[in-house]
Amino acid sequence: MxxxxxxxxxxxxxxxxxxxxxxGSLQITRRTFLHKSVLTGAAGVATYGWFPLIGTLxxxxxxxxxxxxxxxxxWISDNHLYPKEVNTRFVDKAVxxxxxxxxxxxxxxxxxxxxxxxxxxxxxELDLGNEILKEVKIRKVFIPGEHDWYLDLGQKWTxxxxxxxxxxxxxxVRFVGLDTVSRGPDYWTAKKxxxxxxxxxxxxxxxxxxxxxxxxxxxxxxxxxQTLSSWPKDKPIVIFSHNPLYEYYPPWNFWVRDWRExxxxxxxxxxxxxxHGHTHQVLYNEIGKLRSIGMLATSWPWPYAPEGVPALTxxxxxxxxxxxFDGVGYSRLTMNAASKIENEYVMWxxxxxxxxxxxxxxxxxxxxVLHPRIADQEWTYYGAYK
Amino acid sequence: MKxxxxxxIAAGVLVGSLLIVSSARAHKDKHTPQQLKAFEExxxxxxxxxxxxxxxxxxxxxxxxxxxxxxxxxxxxCHPFGSDNHPHEFPKFQEQIGQFATLRDMINWCIEKPNxxxxxxxxxxAMKALEAYIYWSNRGSKLDPGRH
Numbered sequence: 094m095x096x097x098x099x100x101x102x103x104x105x106x107x108x109x110x111x112x113x114x115x116x117g118s119l120q121i122t123r124r125t126f127l128h129k130s131v132l133t134g135a136a137g138v139a140t141y142g143w144f145p146l147i148g149t150l151x152x153x154x155x156x157x158x159x160x161x162x163x164x165x166x167x168w169i170s171d172n173h174l175y176p177k178e179v180n181t182r183f184v185d186k187a188v189x190x191x192x193x194x195x196x197x198x199x200x201x202x203x204x205x206x207x208x209x210x211x212x213x214x215x216x217x218e219l220d221l222g223n224e225i226l227k228e229v230k231i232r233k234v235f236i237p238g239e240h241d242w243y244l245d246l247g248q249k250w251t252x253x254x255x256x257x258x259x260x261x262x263x264x265x266v267r268f269v270g271l272d273t274v275s276r277g278p279d280y281w282t283a284k285k286x287x288x289x290x291x292x293x294x295x296x297x298x299x300x301x302x303x304x305x306x307x308x309x310x311x312x313x314x315x316x317x318x319q320t321l322s323s324w325p326k327d328k329p330i331v332i333f334s335h336n337p338l339y340e341y342y343p344p345w346n347f348w349v350r351d352w353r354e355x356x357x358x359x360x361x362x363x364x365x366x367x368x369h370g371h372t373h374q375v376l377y378n379e380i381g382k383l384r385s386i387g388m389l390a391t392s393w394p395w396p397y398a399p400e401g402v403p404a405l406t407x408x409x410x411x412x413x414x415x416x417x418f419d420g421v422g423y424s425r426l427t428m429n430a431a432s433k434i435e436n437e438y439v440m441w442x443x444x445x446x447x448x449x450x451x452x453x454x455x456x457x458x459x460x461x462v463l464h465p466r467i468a469d470q471e472w473t474y475y476g477a478y479k
Numbered sequence: 480m481k482x483x484x485x486x487x488i489a490a491g492v493l494v495g496s497l498l499i500v501s502s503a504r505a506h507k508d509k510h511t512p513q514q515l516k517a518f519e520e521x522x523x524x525x526x527x528x529x530x531x532x533x534x535x536x537x538x539x540x541x542x543x544x545x546x547x548x549x550x551x552x553x554x555x556x557c558h559p560f561g562s563d564n565h566p567h568e569f570p571k572f573q574e575q576i577g578q579f580a581t582l583r584d585m586i587n588w589c590i591e592k593p594n595x596x597x598x599x600x601x602x603x604x605a606m607k608a609l610e611a612y613i614y615w616s617n618r619g620s621k622l623d624p625g626r627h
Contacts, residue, residue, distance in 0.1 A: 180550040180595075212551065297534060299559035345559060393556065396563040414557065414593050415575050451627060460567060460626070462619035463560040468530035 164264050167194040168424040170207030170370035171390030176217045182417045186391040190423040191228045204229050207370035208238025208335035214292050216249045223253050238335045239274040243295040244288050260320050267324045271334040273349050277306025298345050300469050307336040307346040318358045330365045337369045339380050342398030347372050378403035386436055394420035397455045399463045408455035410447045529612025543605045548594035561616030568626040
């Protein structure tokens with residue numbers, strides 16, 4: 094067992110008491126039962142054959158006044174829009190997702206945009222995204238991604254979309270939007286970087302200069318703690334964040350650096366679901382009593398990281414790089430009359446999950462060993478966006 | 480900065496002279512640590528150039544007179560750390576190309592199709608540098624030619 098596995102095992106023991114699982118009010122369906130089987134039956138080691146080929150995950154969310162309440166909401170994120178004169182492929186996909194969300198029947202109660210609307214934080218890109226999203230007439234809420242933020246440190250984004258963290262209650266569920274991007278370390282002042290140079294480093298997923306920028310921060314942790322303190326411990330909570338609230342793969346900021354503190358704050362609550370972007374891929378994880386679901390991008394899929402893919406994740410298919418609409422999409426989340434929410438990945442292709450290893454975004458990489466890049470450490474190099 | 484440049488030039492001259500001597504005496508004498516260091520430096524210089532090209536550095540692309548993308552996309556945006564390049568699996572039948580292909584064929588396919596750039600000569604300095612970076616970032620992977 095390596096160091097990461099050992100630490101995760103210890104955390105699991107600490108955070109998840111005997112017999113505890115995410116969501117005290119969870120209704121065990123065939124699908125979640127299968128996830129439970131993996132957790133308890135094989136020490137967290139997933140086997141493809143144990144999962145059904147489905148595009149949804151079911152879990153019970155909430156009841157308002159003791160009665161089941163049905164509603165839908167939708168998630169769109171990671172559009173990475175460039176100005177139209179650079180390319181329109183990402184615009185086309187964002188427009189398609191927006192039109193499909195608007196056409197949902199019954200209509201979604203709200204749309205959450207999960208960040209990275211822009212590629213390089215350019216006001217032209219953010220304005221373009223804002224115009225596209227205006228086609229959605231239902232309520233919209235927003236959290237930022239790092240690509241939206243680091244050109245002007247959030248000025249344009251906040252002028253369009255408001256505060257980066259917020260909370261509201263809706264039909265028996267407390268929703269929280271977290272800002273996991275704005276508290277990165279200052280890597281630009283000492284090197285006298287221009288705003289574009291700063292953005293260039295931030296926009297490079299596998300760059301090493303921006304460091305561990307993803308985090309919730311002490312002040313926001315206190316805010317989260319206070320925000321949840323008035324909410325019953327067994328009532329459903331859904332937390333939206335751009336980055337996952339657990340440690341998946343730090344070199345690509347597939348985490349928040351203070352995820353342990355986040356879990357401590359959430360520890361008293363038995364029904365918490367984190368829905369996150371940034372990773373551009375199908376992901377599912379349970380740590381302690383928190384379950385996490387990763388959302389698709391509309392722009393392009395990231396490969397699964399070389400290590401840290403949660404054992405509970407059933408990996409998505411390998412995307413065809415020749416088809417710009419492959420491996421991407423958005424999510425419809427539906428609370429049905431039986432008080433279950435289904436997370437439906439809408440991937441614009443026949444199959445979302447892979448069955449055979451040869452078709453899997455994870456299984457295809459069994460012989461692959463990767464190493465971090467080095468050239469961005471050299472003085473005067475600032476990335477592709479100078 | 481001037482001092483750094485002079486230092487780099489001096490180092491380049493030293494490496495060059497070591498390599499000339501090495502070429503003349505290839506495999507005739509035992510390798511010296513200086514020779515091995517010089518070989519490594521030649522390789523790593525290509526890795527760095529390939530890394531910059533792979534991550535969309537405009538200055539390096541201009542220097543080598545190549546246009547690898549016209550969409551704003553860089554290779555690393557789909558292949559962070561060189562992932563999913565699978566250099567250890569080439570040559571193989573490549574589905575997108577529809578024929579038996581080398582890594583260099585696939586690099587050019589990505590330049591032309593997803594990136595909408597201009598295909599580069601398969602023996603060009605840019606291609607060799609890209610190849611060097613991709614192999615270096617995937618070092619230690621299990622050689623498995625032909626695997627799909």
